[in-house]
Amino acid sequence: MSWFVRHRPKGDTSADAVGVEVNAPTPADAIDQARATLPEDRIVTSVAPY
Known part of the structure; x- marks a missing residue:
């Protein structure tokens, strides 16, 4: 399954999050990858199905 994982710099809550697509069986595996x-x-x- 494909997941869309969003990330941003630590400590910068005003920064726009960037997303990457990850293929993994579960959301937790997608985060780890x-x-x-x-x-x-x-x-x-955040993590969401892609």
């Missing part, structure tokens, strides 16, 4: 590829200064803000 996205975090593995994002820089450490990014925070995941």
Whole structure:
């Protein structure tokens, strides 16, 4: 299943979130896969089916 994972810089709540598409069986797996590829200064803000 494809998921749309949105992320933004940590501590910057006014920044626009950016999304990436991730193929994973569950939302939790999608978050784990996205975090593995994002820089450490990014925070995941939402996950939705794509």
